[in-house]
Structures are given as C-alpha cells and as structure tokens.
Amino acid sequence: MNKNELIEFLQRQVGFLQGKLDEALASVNTLTLANEKLAATVDELRKQIASLEDVIKGKGEELSKQKAARQAMRRLQESPSERQSKPTPPPSGDFSEKKPEKKRTNNGAKRKTHPECEVETVVVEPDSPDFRPEAATFIGECDVVRYVMVPMRFRKIIYKVRKYVQDEKIYKGSAPATPLLNSQYTSSFIAGLAELRYLHCMPLENAVGYFRSHGFDLDKGTAQKLVSKVKVQLENLYKALGKAIVEDNYICGDETYQKVRLQVATPSGRKIK
Numbered sequence: 001m002n003k004n005e006l007i008e009f010l011q012r013q014v015g016f017l018q019g020k021l022d023e024a025l026a027s028v029n030t031l032t033l034a035n036e037k038l039a040a041t042v043d044e045l046r047k048q049i050a051s052l053e054d055v056i057k058g059k060g061e062e063l064s065k066q067k068a069a070r071q072a073m074r075r076l077q078e079s080p081s082e083r084q085s086k087p088t089p090p091p092s093g094d095f096s097e098k099k100p101e102k103k104r105t106n107n108g109a110k111r112k113t114h115p116e117c118e119v120e121t122v123v124v125e126p127d128s129p130d131f132r133p134e135a136a137t138f139i140g141e142c143d144v145v146r147y148v149m150v151p152m153r154f155r156k157i158i159y160k161v162r163k164y165v166q167d168e169k170i171y172k173g174s175a176p177a178t179p180l181l182n183s184q185y186t187s188s189f190i191a192g193l194a195e196l197r198y199l200h201c202m203p204l205e206n207a208v209g210y211f212r213s214h215g216f217d218l219d220k221g222t223a224q225k226l227v228s229k230v231k232v233q234l235e236n237l238y239k240a241l242g243k244a245i246v247e248d249n250y251i252c253g254d255e256t257y258q259k260v261r262l263q264v265a266t267p268s269g270r271k272i273k
Contacts, residue, residue: 198234
C-alpha cells in the first residue's frame with residue numbers, strides 16, 4: 001500500500017467515524033429533548049398535586065367550620081334558656097290547612113326495588129265488558145310489581161354433525177367442546193353441580209336429589225365422577241390460594257364445618273375430620 005492509498009483509507013475511516021459521531025450527537029440531542037419534556041411533565045404534575053392538596057385542605061377546613069356551626073346550633077337548641085316557645089297557630093280564615101302526608105305502613109320501611117332482577121314490562125288494559133278504548137281518554141298509569149321465580153331448567157341440545165366428501169377429502173362439522181373428554185356435560189352443568197357441592201356445602205346425595213326434583217334424573221355415580229374430575233382442576237386453585245395466603249402479612253382464621261379427608265388416620269382410626 002503506497003502513500004496515496006494509505007491517505008485515502010485513513011480519510012474513509014475518518015469519514016465513517018465522523019458519521020458515527022454525528023449519529024451519537026443526534027441521539028444525545030433527542031434524549032436531552034425527551035428528558036426536558038419529562039421534566040416539564042413532572043413539574044406540571046407536581047403543580048397539579050399541590051393545587052389538589054390546597055383544594056383538599058380548603059374542603060377540610062370548610063367541613064370543620066360546618067361541623068362546628070352544627071354543633072353550636074345543637075347546643076343552642078338544647079340549652080333551656082335558648083328554647084323557643086311553640087309558635088301560636090294562625091287565626092282561622094279562608095286558608096285551608098294542608099293535610100299531613102300519610103305515612104307508609106310497616107314502620108315506614110321502604111320496599112327493596114331489586115335492580116338485579118331481569119325486568120319484563122307488561123301493559124295491562126281494562127278487561128271490563130263496558131270499556132271501549134276508542135271512546136276512552138288515557139289519564140295515567142301506575143306500576144304494580146310482581147316477582148317471579150323460574151326454577152332450574154335443563155336443556156338437551158342435539159347437534160346434527162354433518163359430513164361431506166369433496167375432492168376425495170372428508171369434511172365434518174365440529175360440535176362445541178366440553179371441559180371433560182368424552183363427556184356430554186357442558187361447563188354450566190358441571191359448574192352447577194360443583195356450586196351445590198362446594199359453595200353451598202350440600203352432600204352429593206342432596207345435590208343429586210335437587211337435580212332430580214328440577215327435572216333431571218342424574219345418577220349418583222355420574223355425579224361422583226364429575227365432582228372427582230372437577231376436584232382435580234380445583235386442586236391447582238387451592239394450591240395457588242394457599243400460597244398467596246401464606247405470603248400475606250395479615251392472615252385471618254376461622255373454623256369450618258366442612259368435613260375434610262385426611263391422609264393419615266386420627267387416633268380414633270378415622271380419616272375424616
């Protein structure tokens with residue numbers, strides 16, 4: 001490599017390094033601008049927090065003043081020297097007295113509206129034989145509420161899975177999957193059985209009887225298999241909950257009336273406690 005080639009090579013290296021340096025300076029400038037924007041945002045948030053603190057303090061002082069004023073008024077009303085005499089009734093004249101509002105029965109208790117229920121609105125027309133809608137004038141309506149309970153319902157859905165052949169290839173429809181392999185029971189069915197067994201602590205015989213009383217003849221053996229398979233799935237949830245409870249710094253304990261199967265027999269020889 002002669003002198004001219006060496007100079008040209010060094011010039012290319014200098015140009016390459018100068019480009020890298022320019023890119024680095026551009027990155028630094030970009031980061032500096034982003035840092036300035038973040039600093040401005042932090043300052044703005046601090047100002048907003050300070051203004052909110054001032055508002056909260058003002059509200060607290062206002063509430064304290066209102067509370068002190070109410071306490072002073074109560075003391076004045078309870079003081080014997082400050083009690084006012086009962087006002088004399090106005091002279092009788094042409095003014096009619098307003099009748100007091102009739103109080104509700106049942107000790108003034110309000111009825112629950114039950115907003116969690118499904119609402120169905122039915123319009124009830126008069127059923128008198130003398131009523132003629134075309135000759136009547138609508139003057140208003142009133143709401144009469146009735147609550148209805150629909151017992152547990154079971155449905156049997158039959159999926160007609162069709163098969164086709166096209167270009168020597170078989171096409172087949174797919175029915176909805178079930179939580180358990182080769183099982184006809186959906187997740188809603190299994191969840192209802194598990195709810196009665198574990199959430200309401202109902203013995204399996206009573207749960208089977210409950211299903212039968214609502215129109216589904218469930219075998220106890222089938223129910224036992226479903227519950228035993230669900231128990232395996234709930235075991236992971238039980239372990240996760242146990243780990244989370246132990247890691248917490250505040251633990252509460254309470255007795256349970258649910259029978260627990262033990263791994264080792266008790267001194268009495270039983271494995272259930």
